[in-house]
Amino acid sequence: MKSKIIITFIGVFLGVTIFTLVGFAGPSTAILIPGTIGDNPLFQEDIKGAKEAAEIAGLKEPKVVEGGDDYASYEKKLISLAATNQYDILVTFTDSMADSIVKVANMFPEQKFILVYGDIHLATEEIPPNLFSSKFRSEDQGYLAGYFAGLVTKSNLPNANEELKIGIMMPDIYPAWNDILIPAYEHGAKAVDPNIEVIQSVLGSWVDVSKGAQAAKMQFAQGVDIILLLTGSACMGAVDEAKVEGKYIIGFNTNIIHLEPDVILGCVLINNREEVKNILLRAYKNTLPFGTEEVVGAKEGVVSFTFDDPNYKQRVPEEIQIAMLECYKRLQNGEINPLGD
Amino acid sequence: MGNNVKSYLEMREITKTYRTYDHAVVVALKGANLRVRKGTVHAVLGENGAGKTTLMEILAGVLKKDSGTIYFKGQKLEVENASQAFAQGIGMVHQRLSLIEDFTVAENIVLGIEPTNRLGIINLEQIEKKVSKFFQESGFALEASGIVNTLSIGQRQKVEIMRALYRGADLLILDEPTSALTEQEVQDLFRLINVFKKQGKTIIFITHKIEEVLDIADELTVLRKGRTIGEGQIKDFSKKEIIQMIMGEPISLRIERIPLRKGKILLSVRDLSVSSNGNLERVKNISFDLKEGEITAIAGVSGNGQKELVEAIFGLRLPATGKILVNSKDITNLLPRGRREMGISYIPEDRMNLGSSLKSSLMENVIVDKYYKPPFSERGWRQIDLCKKYAEKLVSNYNIKIPDVDCCVGTLSGGNIQRVIIARELTTDFTILIAQEPTMGLDLGSIKYVYNLLLEMRNEGKTILLLTSDMDEIINLSDRILVMYRGEIVANLDNNLKPITKEEIGEYMLGIKRQNHIELLG
Amino acid sequence: MIIPLIDSVIYTMLAATTPVVLAALGVMFTNFSGMFNIALEGMMLVSAFFSVFVVDITSNLWLGMIAGIGAATILGLSIFFICHYFHAEIFIVGMGANLIATGLTTFMAVQLKGSSSLIFENVPKLRRIAIPIIENIPILRGLSGHYVIDYLAIAISVICYILVFYTPYGYHLRTIGKDEWVAKTLGISITKHQFISYLWCGFLCGLGGAVLSLPVGVFLGGPVGMANGRGWLAIAVLCLGQENPLNILAAALFIGATSALSDLLQVTTSLSPRLLMALPFAAALIAIVFYMAKEHKTSLGIKI
Amino acid sequence: MTTFLSSLKRLFIAILFALILAVVIIIITSSEPSEAIKVFFLGPFSNKYFLGNMVSYAIPLIISGLGASIAFSADMWNMGLEGQLYIGSLCGTYLAYQMSSCPKTIVVPIVLMVSFFIGGGSAAISSYLKNRWKINVFLSSLLIANALFPFVTFFLEGPFSDPKAGMAASPYFNRNFMFSKILPPSELHSGLLISLGLVILFYFIMKRRVLGYEIKMTGENALFAYYGGVPTARIEMIAMFLSGGLAGLAGMINIFGSTGRMLGYMTNFGWNGIPIAIIARYDPIIVVPAALLFSFVQKGAEAGALFADITPEIAQLIQATIFYIITAEGLFEAIGIWKRKSSA
Structure with missing residues (x-):
């Protein structure tokens, strides 16, 4: 006991x-x-x-x-x-x-x-x-960014031009980007207009900022009016260039709109x-x-977009905002396969 | 302070030590003195390495003295660099001419004191005008806008003298000005010196040639091994006394040379042309033969293609056209190693860069022509002990002063380096020797030793091609003299038939005379 | 369609030229003085770091530029002093300086901000300056809208040309470059000129480094660094331009053009972007081979 | 012998400086300096795993240091070691991948040979350019290397990539080809024996073979060597070839020893060979401790990053400073650490 x-x-x-x-x-x-x-x-x-x-x-x-x-x-x-x-x-x-x-x-x-x-x-x-x-699901990110870029390039925004060209810029080549992200980006844009063409630049350096600016210059000269910048500080050069040239940028992963609200229209976010x-x-x-x-991915709310950013709300036309929300919802519901069929 | 100084220039107890490669200390001056009166031509005499040039470069501000004092015009003189010396009125014409070859005469004259406009910009035309005017005033005919590399050595030297005068030199130092000149040019220079003397300028004249001193100087100072040995008026000394002062002990340079029966042809050069870097044809269509048991000298004012010729023969330079044959075998396309194997040996003039490797040990230096052959290496393995023994043998045979054979050659004095080169080049199975300035920088005893060695080689049936700027050496040693002028052989003289004089060679060297084709064949 | 492309090729070419030509002119001075400096990459890197860092502290672009120039000059002078007083081989010291610049900037960036990349948000950035009239003319438009340092680089090339060929300083410098012995006999101080040439090199590389970081307000460290091989290209440019600052400018423009071409081909063709990255280096090498084969010029004054 | 001793002294001084510098930097930057210093200095020796990894990291450094030494001995400034390492490893890895069904005893020697020849060949281009057109070896080797990086990476991203790698990397070759491990669980592999074998081989080549004499003379005064009968153009070519070949081997041995495939980013083994060779004054034997020193600093800083609050950048800074200090030979003279022999 x-x-x-x-x-x-x-x-x-x-x-x-x-x-x-x-x-x-x-x-x-x-x-x-x-x-x-x-x-x-x-x-x-x-x-x-x-x-x-x-x-x-x-x-x-x-x-x-x-x-x-x-x-x-x-x-x-x-x-x-x-x-x-x-x-x-x-x-x-x-x-x-x-x-x-x-x-x-x-x-x-x-x-x-x-x-x-x-x-x-x-x-x-x-x-x-x-x-x-x-x-x-980085394809969700790519698709959202592509859809947004497509909407912008077709829009009446002051700096959007006639040509149906959008850009993507990356500091270096990565298989995951090449195989998933870029195709999804393209699909997203083509969902807006099948005639949209995607132009890509690779800097070959994570740190060479002036290279980023120069590559952006080339894209803009080609008729690109909005570029998705993939991670890498070297791409920051492109923001500066876009500001001077009067073009647009889409940020990636984090919200960087506050850096240049006139230029960076939106960012695809990863929470x-x-x-x-x-x-x-x-x-x-x-x-x-x-x-x-x-x-x-989008469904779980991990991939999203800068819907709530005050600058985004103020500067991006309402119809684009609505279309983006619509697109996001369809992604969440699984109605869209970002990588196509 | 300077009150008790009566001379125009007085240098007292000047010492100077150098640190050579590998930081060895070489004492150049050990308390040298020099007194010069105004308006005289003062000769500074001494053997090579006696410290003449060092003393003068200290005066001209090019080198810094370790200790000692200099009084000039009654004032204590402290110069940090050459332009301060110029400002004091001291100008020096160096043995190695200090002109930029790509610049024009006028640019060279004003170099260091270029006149500019208010913005600091140089107006070249104005400078040329100014220099031309100065030339005219000095009674000197030279195109101010000419590029220096088109001028002859004599003309270049004059440009340098003019530069010193243009910068207001009262005291003009000439360092061995005659070494690269022909007899005629020397006479020209002496006339010029006399003119300066009349103008009240003071001239210090460095040389090791006694005849010249007797010709032109009023006073002399003799240096030996960094010390002042004697000084005074020329007229107070006899030639013999001067020689004794220079040499320390009387040594006669007379050597016996018995003409030999000519043997077969060892080396023949056929229609050889050589271009230098700037596509200038330095050697034009030269042909000659060298025979067994013969010393052939090539005479010529430096820069007339002799250097390029021997470099082509030894394979350091590719000929543009022509052939070089050794024992009737074409060696034109062989590397130096192949040529050495054909029996050519070469004592080059540039002993610091070409003739030796200053960073390498003595042992490595002396085996460079035979390291790959047995017994120095067996099946690719170096036999280092054997190489060392061989090097030690050369050190004792040629009396080279070095602590041990693993020491860097860079720590040796110039004369010792020359011995290393001679030791290497002569201790090998050669039949043809190209000797370029073989006695430069050697003391008299060694010179005699080298002369005897060369004659011995010749008597053994070898052929020697001698290139030297010392005319006495040419006349004393050679059986045959080829004179080069502007890349061509202009004379083929047999020294054995009748003795050739310096003046005779000089006329060919200057291009005043030229032999015809039949004479050239010898 | 074609005209904006040409515009941007010209623009990019000029922009890519600036740091290279500045560094090449800097190394030209050291080459003249006989102390060939290979630490261009390192000097640009320290300048890129310190200029943007000081701008962050002081919010003054000019102070930043001065800080960058100062940092590059200090590194250059440390090379000079080590070589001059400790008899070190300039070439090896230069390599050491390159390594230390990479190490130091990265290390300091990490110590200061916890990251090898410094992205400053609210710093003033170098602004572009448009040239009136020209900015509206097609094709010429590419000449307008550059940073002040870009325009300075062109002006400096011309100034250097005048300096080298039409001033006493240039004469002395060329004299030393051709024959140090002559300089010595004429009382031209070689040490002084070596010192001055390192000041020049520091100033020019400092500007070249500042133009990398100031326009965007970031410094990015790491083993390759922001200079990204431009210092080495500058040496190739010097080899092509030899001792004439205008030739150096032309050679740098050529290298800039290959860089612009590489960017252009990326966006207009389907050539592998990776392979296109080799273009400036390959072009520099081929140009040097052709140039040397044609001219038979002697190589740089370095004993390598 | 005297030069050997003075090189050794020089290395000793380098180590001393490295240690002092490391202590100073750690005291400045760390919040727990005593712990950080302990980890930095003892970390690499704390157990078999870290010790083995440190030695393993030194293996390619030893080989590339040898490669740099041999080129620098001939006064050929081979700045392209990293590029030669790259291209040599790529070709070697490709071959090893293609020969996956062959026995190890055949594959390893053949692959190493191929890496050696490809690396050497790409280095020899520079010496050809020098002999033909007097193009600076320093410049040409650097430009060639810089042009080679993207070229090699292109293959690792496209035609010869492993899609599963998630980065630019080649596929793994047959795991059986890997060198056996000496000190499990650490990385240390039998490539160490190869590298030490190469050190001994090159010691004999440089000190006892005719080729070593020729390389040394070419380096000390090429004009004199040519005049003396050394075929300098050929020697320069051979020195560059061996140098590039060793760089190729360094990369490939590292792949056989630790990674099993080629990774597409800079390892810096080639670059670091340059300071190692200079610290060792081109002496093949001293390259080994010099490489170990570099490896120790690297691994000490890594250990510091793992177990204390040291940032890994410290390694680069210390390595660079050692090298910078070692360049100032006169400094040692000034403070009287070693005396030069002088003889008049």
């Missing part, structure tokens, strides 16, 4: 202690950025999201490791992070990490891994049980901050289904 009480007591004590210890120490998180934070506002948002999640859960601030420019080192860094056993959850991003994270997840079955906006199926058919992957926050919070609550993949 006595012993039972003692055992129960000890059991409760241990349980409470363990619970408090776990609760106190909590799961710790490390984030590996495959690249440099500065080049990519997306990563900055990701980190903010992760920090918010930790704050809400009352945990230590996540450790952020910048991968730098040596692509070959990311995998080793991920292994190092896993090998330390200091972190419960390792988060990393993009398609380029898919292969590595699967490999490392298999190496360290006790460690939990999360891949955000990367297509895990590039690496494996069978997702390791300690890995959760969240993929963004990755919320998404990262949600994923991590679920992970902290042990509700994240590890071993599976989630695909999020």
Whole structure:
């Protein structure tokens, strides 16, 4: 009897202690950025999201490791992070990490891994049980941007010209952009008018701003009146050029309208901050289904557009705003296949 | 301070040390003194390396002295650079002419003190006018707008003298002005010097040729190994005494040369033409043969194609047309290695850049022509110990002063570097030797040694092609003299039939005389 | 359709020329003085960093430009002093300076803002200046609407030409370039001219760096850097232009034209954009081969 | 021998400077300097994994450092090592991919040979241009390399890309071809033996073989060497070829050793070979510690980024500063660390 009480007591004590210890120490998180934070506002948002999640859960601030420019080192860094056993959850991003994270997840079955906006199926058919992957439907982004560009180039906006040409500019060539984003952009534009032509420029540098300006100049001379700028600070040169030439820009991933409200008409957004926050919070609550993949896009509200931006509301003609909302709804309802049929 | 100085110029206890490549210290001047009276022609004499040029370059502000004092016109003279020396009235004409070849005469004359308009812009026409006027006033005929590289050496030298005068030189320093000139040009120069003297200018004249001193100078100072050995009026000294002062000990340069029976042809040059970088034809259609047991000298004012000719023979320069044959085999397209294997050996004039590698050790320097042959290497493996022994043998045979054979050649003095080159070039199986200024920078004992060595080689049946600016060397050593003028051979003189005089060679060198085709065949 | 294209090709060509010609003129001065500076890339980079950084602090473009020039000059002078006082080989020091410029700017950017890329939002930016009349003439229009530094670059080329060929300074500089011995015997101080040439190089590369960052108000670090090979192209330009500033300008315009062409072909043809990126470098190499084959000019005054 | 010792001293000074500089920068930038310093210095040695990775990172650096040394010894400023590494690796990887069904013992040597020859060939172009038209090797190798980068990347993005990679990268070749690991779980692979073998080989070539003498003489005074009978044009060609070849090998050995495919972005192994060669004063043996030093700084900074608050940029800054300081030879003389031998 006595012993039972003692055992129960000890059991409760241990349980409470363990619970408090776990609760106190909590799961710790490390984030590996495959690249440099500065080049990519997306990563900055990701980190903010992760920090918010930790704050809400009352945990230590996540450790952020910048991968730098040596692509070959990311995998080793991920292994190092896993090998330390200091972190419960390792988060990393993009398609380029898919292969590595699967490999490392298999190496360290006790460690939990999360891949955000990367297509895990590039690496494996069978997702390791300690890995959760969240993929963004970048085709939704591309389609929205393309539809908007199409509407603008056909509109009566003061700087929209007669020619049915829209542009897209990227700092470098990426398979994910080439295979998904650009075709979706084209589809979006062609949904407005099948005669719209898409012109693309690649800068070949993430940092050469003047190159961005010069490439934009060439596009405008070709008759392009609106350019979608993919990530990369080098593209900032194009904003400046568009301002001088009196043309339009569509921002990508983050809302940059405030930089040049006259020029940047709209931005296709990715609410990755919320998404990262949600994923991590679920992970902290042990509700994240590890071993599976989630695909999020317009439907989940992760991909959206700057519908609420005051500058957008003020400067973009109402009929375009309405058409965009309509398009967004149809995307959410799955009525549109952004990549065509 | 300067009150007790009576001379126009007085240099006291000047010392100067150089740091050569690899930071070795070379003492050039160890307390040299010089006193010059106004309105005289003062000769500064000494062997090569005695410190004459260093002393004068210190005076002209080109070099900085380590210690010592200079009084000039009764004032203590401190010059930081050459333009300050010019401002004080000291102008120097260097042995190596300091003219920019692409610039015009006028541009060269005003270089450093270019007159400008208020905006700081140079008006070239105005300068040319000004320079022309100055030339006319000085009684000097030269086109101010001519480009310097079209001028002869003598003319270039005059341009430099004019520059010194244009900049207001009262004291004119001439550093070995006669070394590249012909007899006739030398006489011309001496006339000019006399004119300056009459104008009240003071001239310091550096030379190692005693005859010239006796001809023109009033006073002399003799330097030896960085010290002033003697000074005084020319008339107080006999020629023999002067030589003794210069050399330290009397050595006769007379050498016995017995004419040999001519052997077979070893090297023949056929219709050779060589162009230099600027597409200028430096050597025009030259043909000659070199025979066994013969020393052939090529005489000529420098810049008349001798350099290009030997470079073409040795393969450092590609000929435009023509052939070079060794033992009737065509070597025109061979690399220097191939030519060395055919028995050609070459002592070049430029011993610092071409004749040796200053960064490399002595051992590496002396095996450069044979490193790939056994026993210096076996099946591609270098035999380093053997190479070292070989180098040590050369060091002792040729009396090269070096701590050990792994030392950099750059740490050696000029004379020692020349010994390294001679040692390498003569310790090999050659039949043809091209010797360019072989005794430049050597002391008298070594010169004699080299002369004997060359004659010994000749007597062994080798052929030697000698290029030197020392006319005495040519006349003493050579069996045959070829004179080059503007890229052509204008004379083929046999020194064994009757002794040739300097004046005779000089006439050919200046292009005053020219042999006909039959004479040229010899 | 064609005319706006020509306009923008001309415009882009001029814009791409500016940093290259400025750097090439800078290295021309150092080449004359016998201390060939290869750290152009590094000098442009530090200027790009410090100019935009100071503009962010002071909100004054001119101060920013001066800061950029100052930073480039300090780097240049450090090269000069290391070579002059410590007998280092200029070439190796130049490579070191390039590395340190990349390292330092990236490191400082990260320390200051936590990111290797500095994007300043509310900084004044260099404005474009339209030339009246010309801005309305087709084809010539490309000459208008550049930044003040672009116009300065053309003016500086002409000034350098006058400086090199019609002033005592230029004569002295060319004398040193052709024969240091002559300069020495005439009392032309070589060290002084080397020092001045490094000031020039700092000034010109500083301007060249400022034109990369000031118009957009960003500095982007990283291993390649904003200069993105322009410093190396400048050396190629010097090789083509030799010692004449106007020839250098012409050569830089040629390189600028290939860069503009590469951008143009990207948007008008289906050629691989990646391969087109090789165009300026390949064109520079081919031009040098043709030039050297034709002229048989001796190569640059560097002993390499 | 004396030059060897002075090169060693020079390296020692470099290490000293690196350490002092690292401490200073960390103290300035870190919020927990003592922890950061500990991680920076001891991190790379803390366990087998990090130690192995540090040595593994040094392998391509050793080889490209050797490549730079051999070209610089002949006074050929090969600035295109990165490009040669690139093109050599691309061709090697392609071949390894195509030969996936062949046995490893055949594939590895053939692939390494091909990388060597392609890398060497692209370097030899520069020496040809120099001999033919006196075009600066420094300039031409740099321009060729810069033109090669996009060319190679083009293949990795298009014709020879792995669509699953999510970036410019070649497909993996047969995993069996990979070098065996020496110190699992670290990256360290048997390519280390190859690199050390190459060091010894090139030590003998440079110090004992006729070719080494020829390269050295060509570098110290090419005109003199030519006059003396060294076929300098051929030697320059050979030196450039070996240099580019080693760069190609460096890339390919790294691929065989750690990545298993070619990644389309700069690794900087070629570029870093240049300062390594200069710090080592072109001495093949000293290239090894110099490369280890570079690798240590790199990995120390990475460890610092993982376990403390050091930013990875610190590595680049320290490496650059070491190199910058080492360039000022006279500095050491001024502070009397090493004396030059002088003899009158």
